[in-house]
Structures are given as C-alpha cells and as structure tokens.
Amino acid sequence: MRKQRGLLIVLSGPSGVGKGTVRKELFSQPNTNYEYSISMTTRLPREGEVDEVDYFFKTRNEFEELIEQDQLLEWAEFVGNYYGTPLEYVNKMRDAGRDVFLEIEVQGAAQVRAKVPDGLFIFLAPPSLTDLETRLIGRGTETDDVIASRLQAARQELEMMNLYDYVVENDLVEHACERINAIIIAEHCKRERVEKRYFDMLKENA
Ligand SMILES: Nc1ncnc2c1ncn2[C@@H]1O[C@H](COP(=O)(O)OP(=O)(O)OP(=O)(O)O)[C@@H](O)[C@H]1O
Numbered sequence: 001m002r003k004q005r006g007l008l009i010v011l012s013g014p015s016g017v018g019k020g021t022v023r024k025e026l027f028s029q030p031n032t033n034y035e036y037s038i039s040m041t042t043r044l045p046r047e048g049e050v051d052e053v054d055y056f057f058k059t060r061n062e063f064e065e066l067i068e069q070d071q072l073l074e075w076a077e078f079v080g081n082y083y084g085t086p087l088e089y090v091n092k093m094r095d096a097g098r099d100v101f102l103e104i105e106v107q108g109a110a111q112v113r114a115k116v117p118d119g120l121f122i123f124l125a126p127p128s129l130t131d132l133e134t135r136l137i138g139r140g141t142e143t144d145d146v147i148a149s150r151l152q153a154a155r156q157e158l159e160m161m162n163l164y165d166y167v168v169e170n171d172l173v174e175h176a177c178e179r180i181n182a183i184i185i186a187e188h189c190k191r192e193r194v195e196k197r198y199f200d201m202l203k204e205n206a
C-alpha cells in the first residue's frame with residue numbers, strides 16, 4: 001500500500017487561548033506521528049525562549065528577504081511583528097508521511113487554506129473573552145499595551161472561527177487534546193477510505 005502524505009494540521013485561534021500549551025501536551029503523548037513547524041518571527045525572544053526551538057528569530061530585513069525569495073508558506077504581521085512558516089520543512093515532513101502542525105494566527109491560516117485546500121483547519125476557542133484575558137495576563141509575557149492590542153485582535157479573530165473545519169474549546173487542556181486527537185484520527189480514516197476506493201476503481205479499470 002502506498003504511503004499516505006502527512007496531514008497539514010493548522011491550529012489557530014487568538015493569542016493566549018492556549019495553542020502552545022495544547023500543542024506541547026499533544027506532542028508529549030506517546031505514539032504520535034506529529035512534527036511541529038517552528039515559525040520565523042521578528043518578535044524579540046521572551047525570557048527562556050531559545051532560537052531554533054521556539055522560533056527562528058529574524059530581523060525585519062532578514063524576514064523580508066525570506067518573503068522575497070518565496071521561502072514562506074504563509075506570513076502575516078500581527079501586533080507589530082512578522083510571523084511566517086518555512087515552506088521547505090513543511091513539504092519535506094509531509095512527503096515523509098509525517099503530520100505537520102502549524103500553530104499560527106488567523107490571517108496566516110487563511111493563506112494556508114487558499115494554498116493547501118486539503119489541510120485540516122482547527123480553531124481553538126477560549127471558554128470566554130474573560131478567560132482569554134485572564135490567560136494572557138496570567139502568562140505574564142506581554143506589557144499591558146500589547147495585551148490590550150492582542151485582545152482587540154482576538155475579537156476579530158473569533159469572528160473567523162466559522163471558516164474552520166472544526167472549533168475546539170480549550171476549557172481543560174486534556175479535553176482539548178482528546179478532541180484534537182479524535183479529529184485527526186477520523187481525518188486519517190476518511191482519507192484512507194477515499195484513497196482505497198480510488199485505487200480499487202483504478203485496478204478494476206486497468
Ligand atoms: N485550558 C487552559 N486553562 C487554563 N489556562 C490555560 C489553558 N490553556 C492554556 N492556559 C494558559 O494560558 C496561557 C496562554 O497559553 P499559551 O501560551 O499556550 O497560548 P497561545 O495561544 O499559544 O498564545 P500565543 O498565540 O500568544 O502564542 C498560559 O499561561 C497557559 O498556561
């Protein structure tokens with residue numbers, strides 16, 4: 001049987017909803033077939049963040065060169081900084097049969113939707129805007145001004161959730177992970193069934 005190309009799984013949602021927390025929990029579970037695509041950003045590293053682990057930290061000039069050279073699958077400017085996904089890594093991993101996770105904001109997710117229509121698009125939603133604010137403040141990584149800008153952006157981002165294949169509420173991390181794992185398993189089963197039907201059909205007509 002031919003090896004299936006890996007899924008492109010886009011996990012999006014407002015800043016502070018818990019995308020990173022949920023993704024790290026998913027990756028810590030045994031027997032997963034997931035790869036995380038480390039993004040490029042012009043944001044300065046937070047305390048404890050490591051270059052090439054959390055992000056590839058770039059200057060604005062370096063980032064703009066990557067855009068010019070078409071090296072990004074998608075990119076966006078979010079609250080004053082560039083963020084983008086390296087194209088080559090995603091293709092290499094998917095060709096090797098690995099499921100690749102992107103953890104990105106909604107403008108970038110919309111670009112991926114246009115370029116990779118067979119991607120799996122999951123919107124992670126907070127239980128409420130108050131919870132979102134509590135989480136952003138509680139993380140303690142941004143100034144009050146940046147938190148206010150991110151919460152402002154969140155209102156528009158939440159309006160885009162109906163464009164996704166699935167909306168998963170991040171009430172409890174373990175519940176969100178269970179839901180996401182179930183969605184991915186179901187997606188693989190669906191694709192295997194469709195692929196098998198086509199192979200059978202081609203064999204019959206050979
Ligand atoms: N289900 C949850 N319940 C309570 N707190 C949570 C939950 N999920 C995440 N958090 C907390 O919320 C804060 C933000 O989480 P995290 O950094 O994972 O969000 P994010 O969506 O990746 O943010 P960003 O988009 O800015 O990178 C963290 O302090 C995290 O511990």
Ligand SMILES: Nc1nc2c(ncn2[C@@H]2O[C@H](COP(=O)(O)O)[C@@H](O)[C@H]2O)c(=O)[nH]1
Nearest residue numbers: 015039040075076083084085103104105108
């Ligand atoms: N469009 C993209 N958005 C990205 C990418 N990597 C991260 N992000 C999102 O940006 C915001 C802010 O991130 P932070 O680390 O500064 O809190 C958040 O929603 C991230 O998910 C990317 O490659 N492309």
